[in-house]
Amino acid sequence: MRWSLRNQILIPLVAIQGIAVAAITLSTARLATSRVEHQVIDRLNGVIDTLGHANFPYTAGVLAKMRGLSGAHFVAYDEEGRMTETSFSDPAVLPTPLDTVLTVAHLDSLGESPTVSLGGTRYFATRIRPSSRPQGRSLLVLYPETVWRQARWDAAWPPLMLGVGSLGLLAAVTSWVAHRISGRIRRLEQQVAFIAGGDFREVDLGRGQDEVRDLSRSINRMCVQLREMRQTIQQSERTRILAQLAAGLAHQLRNSLTGARMSIQLHARRYPGPEGDRSLDVALRQLAMTEEHVKGLLSLGRVERRAPADFEVDRLLDDVALLVEPSCQHAKVLLERRRSGMPIELCADESGVRGAVLNLVLNAIEAAGPGGRICLEAVPEGDLVAIVVSDSGEGPPVELAEHLCEPFITSKPEGVGLGLALANQVALEHGGRLSWTCADGVTHFSLVIPRTVPSVEGASWAVS
Known part of the structure; x- marks a missing residue:
């Protein structure tokens, strides 16, 4: 009973x-x-x-x-x-x-x-x-x-009446205390039932300073953690689906891109263009840039992962600047390439870092718009290297600030929201971070990567 x-x-x-x-x-x-x-x-x-x-x-x-x-x-x-x-x-x-x-x-x-x-x-x-x-x-x-x-x-009768009154008062007070405690525990029971049903709302702590309040506070902390875990699971599920789609699509695209690039290169050798004609070079750069996007999709899908190797950061940024030069000219955006004055080397997945920086620069070109300016530079920070991409755009919308690096989150009408997600995953895989700030009309995206990639247990690096 x-x-x-x-x-x-x-x-x-x-x-x-x-x-x-x-x-x-x-x-x-x-x-x-x-x-x-x-x-x-x-x-x-x-x-x-x-x-x-x-x-x-x-x-x-x-x-x-x-x-x-x-x-x-x-x-x-x-x-x-x-x-x-x-x-x-x-x-x-x-x-x-x-x-x-x-x-x-x-x-x-x-x-x-x-x-x-x-x-x-x-x-x-x-x-x-x-x-x-x-x-x-x-x-x-x-x-x-x-x-x-x-x-x-x-x-x-006076002591009898006093005793009966005292007993009634004690019973009333005890009943009130028992009702109050049982009521608070009943609210906790309802809260646990809500949690079991997937509703992670927080319970009112009340004014009491006792063990029930401590239990309520612990349940509220659990609700917050469960909400965060649910968001993480949802995001992971979306990323997993995205990875599966990207992996299948990227393999097909890479084969097509390889064939197109080889055909253009063969055509350029057989039939050299007129002097000053750079149309074939621009086409090759566009194919190379598209190939970097495909490599980013393959990295997101974890189909292939390159082994870390030493490379010079300024050389990588020069390559990215050369790749996006046609896009900057088409968008009428001025690209400024700042150099640190001293060689900066990283031991990381060069292809993955190049794809991440390329996505950041392409986003900056769209954010700056016609007549805008972007800046690309590498800044050493002790054992870290920060690759900073700045643009003169208005910056991301406030409502998207907290979820900017999640897949499919974008403010562009025709965007798919993968560029920052790919760049953020590259940063996490290298033990770094992707952050952004907006001040004085300039938006700065900073890709921070350790000079030496930390060993990750269970990571499978495949040389391609």
């Missing part, structure tokens, strides 16, 4: 509190009633002692005054057992001498005394023989049972 956490907290605590409060309350009520009874006994004994040591006769007036002081009725008997005086206004209700009533010298308790019924009222009856009176005379003390019980109740 399912037992809710609220009941697990509430029932044991209320039971323990109830037992403790009931024990304290009953003990207090018993002490209070005992104290009241002793007060009544002491008052009666005081009156009896006064009557027993007095030399004046027991007259109706004396007994009436003693009744006013003690609340009890008195009946005086002579040595022959005949009633002489009484505090009752109607002596006819009194019985003949009560042989069943024990005679004591001192009144100790009313509750243990026998009771008699006189005129429809029950009395505790005790016969006392005064010490200073002649032998055989006695005094009958009749204390109303209702007055005795009322006095005990008047003494007992």
